[in-house]
Amino acid sequence: MNVNDLFDRLRLPFESRLPEFTGATEWLNSKPLTRDDLTGKVALVDFGTFTCINWIRTLPYIRSWAETYGASGLVTIGVQTPEFEIEHDLESVRRALHALHVDYPVAVDNDYAIWNAFANQYWPALYIADAEGHIRHHQFGEGGYDRSERVIRHLLEAAGAAELPEAPPVDPQGIEASADWDNVRSPETYVGAARSEGFSSPGGAAFGEPHGYTLPPLLHTNEWALVGNWTVGREEATANEPNVRIGYRFHARDLNLILTPPPEGSARFRVALDGERPGAAHGLDTDDDGNGVVNEPRLYQLIRQHGDVKDAQFEIEILDPGAAALCFTFG
Numbered sequence: 001m002n003v004n005d006l007f008d009r010l011r012l013p014f015e016s017r018l019p020e021f022t023g024a025t026e027w028l029n030s031k032p033l034t035r036d037d038l039t040g041k042v043a044l045v046d047f048g049t050f051t052c053i054n055w056i057r058t059l060p061y062i063r064s065w066a067e068t069y070g071a072s073g074l075v076t077i078g079v080q081t082p083e084f085e086i087e088h089d090l091e092s093v094r095r096a097l098h099a100l101h102v103d104y105p106v107a108v109d110n111d112y113a114i115w116n117a118f119a120n121q122y123w124p125a126l127y128i129a130d131a132e133g134h135i136r137h138h139q140f141g142e143g144g145y146d147r148s149e150r151v152i153r154h155l156l157e158a159a160g161a162a163e164l165p166e167a168p169p170v171d172p173q174g175i176e177a178s179a180d181w182d183n184v185r186s187p188e189t190y191v192g193a194a195r196s197e198g199f200s201s202p203g204g205a206a207f208g209e210p211h212g213y214t215l216p217p218l219l220h221t222n223e224w225a226l227v228g229n230w231t232v233g234r235e236e237a238t239a240n241e242p243n244v245r246i247g248y249r250f251h252a253r254d255l256n257l258i259l260t261p262p263p264e265g266s267a268r269f270r271v272a273l274d275g276e277r278p279g280a281a282h283g284l285d286t287d288d289d290g291n292g293v294v295n296e297p298r299l300y301q302l303i304r305q306h307g308d309v310k311d312a313q314f315e316i317e318i319l320d321p322g323a324a325a326l327c328f329t330f331g
Contacts, residue, residue, distance in 0.1 A: 040073070042075070048079070051086075064167050069152060078097075184253075193205055202214055224249070260323065272317075
């Protein structure tokens with residue numbers, strides 16, 4: 001079977017011309033790249049943002065393809081397009097990508113120039129272009145890894161690559177592990193007023209001003225509430241005093257929360273599961289007793305359960321003022 005027959009079986013359309021990468025506010029791990037730099041190469045363009053759990057869970061595959069096929073003509077380009085204001089900060093981007101072992105070229109797209117050039121709407125989003133600069137495949141969201149790799153290999157072969165290496169098996173670990181999709185029944189939940197759903201503190205939220213909140217007598221699944229004095233902004237809720245809390249009744253193996261530290265310094269926190277210390281259900285960023293520290297703006301994995309997953313009541317207590325919470329995600 002020749003390469004063209006393989007293309008026919010994969011049904012790879014000519015989707016569009018690969019856009020230029022002009023408008024990037026910064027390039028990391030590389031000089032600025034242009035479409036001309038990719039002539040004769042197969043290009044993989046990966047849109048993400050560093051607090052997005054869905055993008056983080058795709059990284060083991062992106063890194064593996066970049067490492068396996070780079071010498072055979074694959075150019076992997078990450079596009080860091082922010083969802084939240086905190087993701088515009090270049091030092092935070094540098095720190096996060098280093099911690100996530102992202103070594104391939106990354107275009108920082110703070111002005112959404114590349115996002116708009118691709119008419120993209122998703123984190124994550126993967127586009128694969130052939131050696132002539134035509135986009136031949138895309139994948140929106142997680143998954144589709146086997147097909148994406150087949151497309152990479154076939155486009156490399158069509159470009160003249162011979163004796164392609166075999167990529168080693170991918171075994172995601174830690175926060176990059178795939179979600180337990182059979183048990184994820186809680187949605188991404190924004191804490192800020194702009195996109196908040198499920199907020200259940202009596203009296204609702206007082207936007208943009210310090211306000212005292214209480215927990216309702218009962219939280220139903222996927223409802224959450226603030227306790228203590230908080231200021232609810234467009235994207236975040238900020239703790240105005242020590243020992244304030246957020247409660248959330250959820251159903252998932254993992255619970256993650258985007259947190260930011262106070263303007264200067266760090267903030268301690270403690271989490272509980274059904275009113276008890278999490279023990280073996282603690283996440284990567286908490287210990288058995290539920291203790292952790294917010295010291296940089298990022299996604300914190302607070303709970304990872306083992307065994308049967310049931311509805312559970314999560315609580316985080318922010319022990320020092322000035323920290324902010326932005327968004328819950330689940331896995």
